[in-house]
Amino acid sequence: MSIVTVQLGQCGNQIGYEVFNAICNDFHSTHGLCSKKENESYQEACKERFFSEEKTGVPVARAVLVDMEPKVISQTLSIAARSGHWRYDHQSHFCQKQGSGNNWANGYSVHGPRYRDVIMNLVQKEAEKCDRLSGFFTVMSMAGGTGSGMGAFVTQCLRDAFPTSFILNQVIWPYGTGEVIVQNYNSVLTLSHLYQSADALLVHENDAIHKICAQLMNIKKISFRDVNQVIAHQLGSVFQPTYSSEGASQYSRSPLGDLMESLVPHPEFKMLGLRNIPQMSENSLTYSTFTWPGLIKHLRQMLIANAKMEEGIDWQVRPPLPGHPVPPKASPNKALHFNTSIANLVVLRGKDVQSVDLGGFRDPALYTSWLNPQEAFKIWKTPRAFNKYEKSASLVSNSQFLLKLMDNIVGKAWNMFASKAYVHQYTKFGIEEEDFLDCFTTLEQAQTGVGPFVPLKMSY
C-alpha cells in the first residue's frame, strides 16, 4: 500500500525532501547485507510505498507540496530533479506569492479555505495514482503560519475527504526560543486542532535533534539541513519496509495502519515520539561495532529515562517496583523521572535481527495499568540493513514524554494570552479570544487525560 506525503510550509517542504532523499539513498544502498531476493522485495515494497513509476524510469515521489510563498518549493523541486535518482511530480505542488507571515490564523482561516479546492484536487490526483492507499503523512512545523495553520486546515480536509484513510502528522516542535515569537500561540492552535483530526501525531523537537547533531554527529556548524537530515533518517528507519509480525512472509502492506494499531490504543493518547540508535557521523560509523544487547539496553533506558539520544542517559531511573505503581497521571509540574508508556513499537533492521532479545520491553512495569505488554508492545523487523548502519534500532513510543514540553508551551502561550499580547494579529484573520480559550481547554484536557465527554468546570 502507498503513502501520500503532504509537505506544508518551509519546514515541511525541506524535511519532506530530506525524507524522500534518505529513502531513495537507502533504496540504492549497497550495504543492504542481505540476500538478493530479500533486497528485491524490500525495494519493491519501498517503491510501492513512496514512489510512483514513471516512463522515464526516474521514480516520482508520492507527494503534494504546499506553501504560500514560492522560494522553498522551487528550490525543493529543482534539487530533487538534479539528484537524478528521484523527483517530484511537476504538477503536484501549490504555492502562492505571499507567505502566511507566521500567522496561524492567516494560514487556517484565510489561505486554507481559499485554496482548499486546488490543494485537495492535487491530493486526490496523487491518491488516485496509488493502487491501494494506506493513508497520508503530513509534514509541518508548529511554529510558523503556513505549516501550522494551513497544515491544521488541510488535515481536517483530508479527514473529511478520506474518512477511512489513516492520517499521521509529522509535527516539528520549534526550538524553545529564537525561531518565531508567536510560536507558542501557533503551537497551541495547531496541536489542539490536530488532536481532533489526526490519527496520530509524530513529534520531533528541534532542540533534541540539534543536540544529536552536535553530540552524536559531531557537526560543528549546524545548519537546518543537518537537523532535517537527522529527522529524515529517523523517519526512514521506521517507514521503510519491515515484517510487522513474527513469521510474516512478506513485507507489511499497511505501514500506517500497523503503526496506529500498535501505538494508538486509545483516541485520547496519540502523541508519538521517535528515538533511534545508533546515530553517528559516517566517519565514526566506519570504526564502530555494535551488539544487539548493548543497543537494546540503551534504547530501553532512553525510553524509561526519557532521553532523546544515547549520550547522557540517566541510568538511575528504574521502573517502579510491582505493587508501588507510579500514577500515570503524575503532575507535570513535578520532575518526571520515570517515563510511563502506553504503547511501544521497536523497529529492528540489519544483521541477526531474529536473535534479538526484547524481553526488557515486555516488562509490565513500563506500561499503564490498563494495557498489558502483549497488547502494548510490538516489534517490526527486517534483515535488510538501513542506510549504512549494519544494525539499527528505532523506537516509536506513545508515552508521557511530551507532557513536560506541552506544559511548557501551553504555559508560555497562556502567559502571553493573559496580557493579550499579539491577539490582535489573530483577530484580524478571524481567530477570536474564545477560539484561543477553546484550544487551551483542549490541551489542558489532553494533558490531564480527561476525555472530552467528562463535564468540565473551568477556572482561570
Place this chain on the structure above:
Amino acid sequence: MVPSTPSLAVGRACVSLTRTAPGTRGAGLSEAWFGVGGASPSPVGGGGAAAGARAPLLTAPGAATMTQSVVVQVGQCGNQIGCRFWDLALREHAAVNKKGIYDEALSSFFRNVDTRNGGGDADIHKGKIFSLKARALLIDMEEGVVNEILQGPLRDVFDSKQLITDVSGSGNNWAVGHKLYGYQYREHIVEKLRRTAEHCDCLQCFFVIHSMGGGTGSGLGTFVLNVLEDEFPEVYRFVTSVYPSGEDDVITSPYNSVLAMKELNEHADCVLPIENESLFSIVSKIHQMTSSGKLGSTVKQNSLLTSSAGSIKTEQEKPFDAMNNIVANLLLNLTSSARFEGSLNMDLNEISMNLVPFPRLHYLVSSLTPLYTLADVNVPSRRLDQMFSDAFSKDHQLIQADPKHSLYLACALLVRGNVQVSDLRRNIERLKPSLHFVSWNQEGWKTGLCSVPPVGHSHSLLALANNTCVKPTFTELKDRFMKLYKKKAHLHHYLRVDGMEQSCFSEAISSLSDLIEEYNQLDATKSAPGTYPSRLKIAM
C-alpha cells in the same frame, strides 16, 4: 540627515524634467550594471520567448512569483535617502545577478521595460534586462533634490510618471504639507500610486521614507500614509522616519514631529525611527577606525556600511551620503530575505506579526553590524560573535538609545551570508542573560537566515528591537513641543492653513502622551515581581 537649511544650490526654475545632463550612455543604467541592452537590438521579448519555451517551474507561465514592494520617498530627506537606496540596491543585485537576466529578486523592487522605440510602458517579465525602473514614487514640494536626481546617474531608473513636485516648498510647516498640499495633490498621488501598483502582481509592502522635522516629508509624507491605508488596506506600510535632533535649527520641528507622530501611531504597520546624531556618530566611528592606519589597510574594499564604492555614483560624495547609505543598507537588509533565498526565510509580513504585540507599539529600533569587514582572514567565529554583541550595544543603534538597559518586548535578528542556525542559537544563548525581556515574552526572538550577504561582506546582521528605549526620544520630543506650545509660539503659521485647527495640536500631543504612557506601563513591569497568571484548571 539633510542640512536643515532649506535652500539648495541647484537651480530651480530653469531645470525641466527632460534630461539635460549629457546622456551619452544609450541604454543607461541597466547596461552599466548588467552589461545588457545597448547597441545590437535583439528582438523584443526574445529572451522571454526562450524562457517561455522551458516548462515553467511554478504557477502561471511568465508571471512573477514573488511579492513586490514600492518605495514612496517624500521630501528632501526622503528623496536623498531613497536615492542612495536605489543606487545600492542596483549594486547589490548586480553583484548577485551576473547574467543580466531579469529575475525574481530584481522584480521585487524593479520593473523591466523596453524604453527603446519611443518607450512602451509594458513590463517584460522574463529574459534579459532591458531597462530597470524603480518601483518608486518621488514626492517633493520643491524641485531641487528631485531635479538633481534626474540629472544624476540614477536618472534612467525613474521617469516623469513617477514624480510629483511643486515649486514653493512647505516652509517647514506640517500643516502646509499635510493639509494644503495633501488636499491639492490627493488625486494626483492616488493616480500615481495606482499606476505603480498596477505594475505589481502581488504588492506586499509600501516603504515610506521621510523626515519628521520639516514640512513636506512630515506633513505630506504622513498624508500619503493615510492615502495608502485608504486605497491599499491590504498592503503593509513600513515607514522610515528621520527624527530631528535636539539642536535642530528648524524651530518648528517639534510641532511637525508631534503632528506626524499621531499619524504614524494610527496608520503605520511598522516605523523604523532614525536619528541623525546616531548616523553621524556611526560615520565618525567608521572614519576614525579606517583612517587610524592600524585597520585601514585590512578593511575590505566595499565593506564599509557607509560605502558607495562600486555603486553607480560617480560624482563626488556629499557629506550626507555616508549617513544616507546607512539607512539605505537598513532597507536592503530588511528586504533581503524577501528577495533572496535562505534556510530560514523571513518575509516582510513576519516582521510586524512577530515584533508588534500591540497595535500602536510598532516602533522598531534598528542596528546594523558589522560596520566593515576585515579582509585578512576568513571569519573566525569570535568575529562573528562580535557582530552579534555589537548589534546590542548603544553605539550601533540608529537612534540615541540603549536597548540593553531598557525592556525588550520582542527582538528580531535578520542575518545574511554564511551563518548557520547553530551560530544564531549560540549567540542568543550568550546574549540573553544581559537583556531584559517583558515577562510574557521571555523568549521573544525571531530569526531569519538569508544566504546572500551584502556586497563586500561575508555576513551581516540587522537587529530590530521593539524596546522601551525609544521612549526617551519621544519624551524629549514632547518636552520640546510643550516648550513652544505653552507660549503658543508660531501657532498662527499653522492655524491659518485651511483645515488646521488647534485641536489638531491637542490631539497630537495626547496621542504621543498615550504612547509614552503605554511604554511607561511596560517599563513598570520590569521592577515588579514576576507574577504569572494561573492556568486553566480542568475539573476531573
